Structure formats: structure tokens, C-alpha cells
Amino acid sequence: MTTQHQNQTQIEAVPDLPVIRIIREFEAPPERVFRAFVDPELFAQWCGPRSIDTRVERWDARTGGEWRYTASREADDLTMGFWGSFHEVRPAERIVQTWAFDGDPDGVSLETMTFEELDGGRCRVTSQSVVESMEIRDQMLRSGMETGVREGYEQLDELLEGER
Amino acid sequence: MTREIAVTDQLSRAFQALADPTRRDLVARLAADGDASVGDLAAPYDVTVQAVSKHVKVLEEAGLVSRSRDAQRRPVHLEAEVLDLMTKWIERYRQQAEERFSRLDAVLAAMDEDQQDNESEEGAAS
DSSP states (O other): OOOOTTOOOEEEEOTTSSEEEEEEEESSOHHHHHHHHHOHHHHHHHSSOTTSEEEEEEEOOSTTEEEEEEEEEGGGTEEEEEEEEEEEEETTTEEEEEEEETTEEEEEEEEEEEEEEETTTEEEEEEEEEOSOHHHHHHHHHHHHHHHHHTTOHHHHHHHHHOO | OHHHHHHHHHHHHHHHHTTSHHHHHHHHHHHHHOOBOHHHHHTTSSSOHHHHHHHHHHHHHTTSEEEOSSSSSOOEEEOHHHHHHHHHHHHHHHHHHHHHHHHHHHHHHHHHHHHHHHSOOOTTOO
16 A cells, blocks of 8 residues: 555657657556456546546446446536547557547547556556647646646646746 | 636647747757857758748747847747746646556555455466
């Protein structure tokens, strides 16, 4: 249960492509990490913050299967649905799925996750999302910042102080 | 709030400006070699000074570079703070992903305990 501070998430935004790449290592072999991505009960445990109630409505984690879950936050009576298909599920190696959400049903993205075995029973997960346009990619990156603003990160306050 | 929007607009412009490989190269050279005139910047490329001047203008509008009004050569100066801002923008997104994966760490650790209760492990072979 120790926090693995060395396993820091890396983000790569390829400058001229609508692509976001997220890389992270885990203290577990690929089989187990893979299971945490495809088992709906396990997935619901980590996919959203504690304040968000994740409800898996459809989940068929096989090649050609579909998925849908809702995320609700009681505090502001907000429910948002996310859905897509499992284009390919290759055990402990690769998951390719489409992603869309109720707020922007036309904006579908394609996510490819690879699970790479590392020494010492560890695993590196690379998730590459291809979105429809540079604008959408920037919006996604910005959404992180807006959450940051809401939650009042000190660093951003300082940054905005510094803006003329 | 208006100021936050202004900041994110500036970042959008900065990202758009850097979507072009020539402009990324210009920024990289300014970062490495310091201020330079448009003529100096254009020298290594197989394009006209006018074309490079256009790229510089886009960078200027995005707030990534500035040009002094007084000097004759009007050297192009890199505004490093905007690059910092872009880095911080991505950092925020990274932190969100990191929070998510920290929760996954906890789930994996719990699975580990379950597995050891239920069966003997056979290493990481598939």
C-alpha cells in the first residue's frame, strides 16, 4: 500500500498531432494491471475520484464489445455518461477502445493502451489518445487546468498573480 | 475569471503557433542562441526572409516572442514565461492523470493481497 513516488505519470502532447500520450509504470505485472482495466468492478474503483460515484452500465471487455458508465457527483447533482466500444482486447498486452461522452457525443476519440512487461514484476502502460482536432486536444489539456483552478492549486494562484 | 480565460486563450494561441515545425525550430534556436534578427533566423533555411518574418509574426501574436521597437535590427526575443506557462498547463493535466493512477496503485496492491490469499503466484509469465 505504499505510494510509489518514482512511478510518475508522463504526458506527451505531440506538438503537431491531435494526440496525447500518457505513460505510467506500476508495481504489478501486466496481467494484473490489465485485469484492473478490464474488470468492471476494479475499474470503477479507480477511474474517478472518491467524490464521484462511478456506475458501470454496460461492460463487455472483449474484441468488438461495448462499454458505458456514468459518473455522478451528488454534491452538484451532475451525471455524465461515457461510452464506446472495445475495438480490440488482447489479454495483458493491448486494449484499443473508442471514447465518447454525453457532453459531446460527436467527439469520439480512439485510445490505444499497451501493457509492457518490465523487470521485477512491473509493468509500463502507455495510453495514446487520438482526438479529432488540435482544438479538442488543447481543450482536453486545458480541462486539467480548469479543474486545477477550481480546486485552487496554490501553484496556479501564484502563476496568475504573476500575470501582469 | 476573465484573467484565467485570457491566460488559456494565450496558451491556445501558443500551442497553435508551435504546431508548425519551422516555428518550433525558430523557438528552439532562440532558446539556445539568444536574441537574433529575422535575417539571422532565416539564414539556415531554404526559404525567403519574408516567409521567416511571417513565422516570427505568428510567434509574436502568440506571445512567444517579442521584438524591440528601438533597435534597427529589431532582434527577436524569446518570451520564456509563455513556454513555462505551457509546461504548467500540461502539468495540471498530468497531475489529474497521476491522481487516477495513484488510485490504480491502491487497487493493484489490494489485488496483490487477494491473490496471495487465493493462489500461489507464478511470476510474471503470461
